[in-house]
Amino acid sequence: MSTQISIDLAAATAPYEQIRLQIASLITLGELPAGSKLPTVRALATDLGVAAGTVARAYKELEAEGLITSRRRAGTVVNERLRPVDASEDLLAAVDHLWSLAAAQQVDAATLKALVARRERK
Numbered sequence: 001m002s003t004q005i006s007i008d009l010a011a012a013t014a015p016y017e018q019i020r021l022q023i024a025s026l027i028t029l030g031e032l033p034a035g036s037k038l039p040t041v042r043a044l045a046t047d048l049g050v051a052a053g054t055v056a057r058a059y060k061e062l063e064a065e066g067l068i069t070s071r072r073r074a075g076t077v078v079n080e081r082l083r084p085v086d087a088s089e090d091l092l093a094a095v096d097h098l099w100s101l102a103a104a105q106q107v108d109a110a111t112l113k114a115l116v117a118r119r120e121r122k
Helices: 015-028 041-048 052-064 089-104 109-120
Strands: 068-071 075-078
Touching (some): 052 068
């Protein structure tokens, strides 16, 4: 799973929030189904090159959102969700179009994600 998560230290978004957002997205899209075991805090922190407290904070917030449950010795697992998001063809086409526009204007993925996040706050 850690290969699906990346941290951009130059981004305005804090590393723990980047981790939280990416794991939440993987859960919501069904790529991390209910019962999936997440890496330990230390293992994910090592893989991403961040402090263990950074991953711990992301996990704590995901748990507060009801997305995961952490138990001693049992580890951290994805909770049952009502249903994963099934993106419509229109939405997927819009995302593909957005990536194409970004590529044509030589906008990198991190900048594009920051632009989307900034729009989300409005």
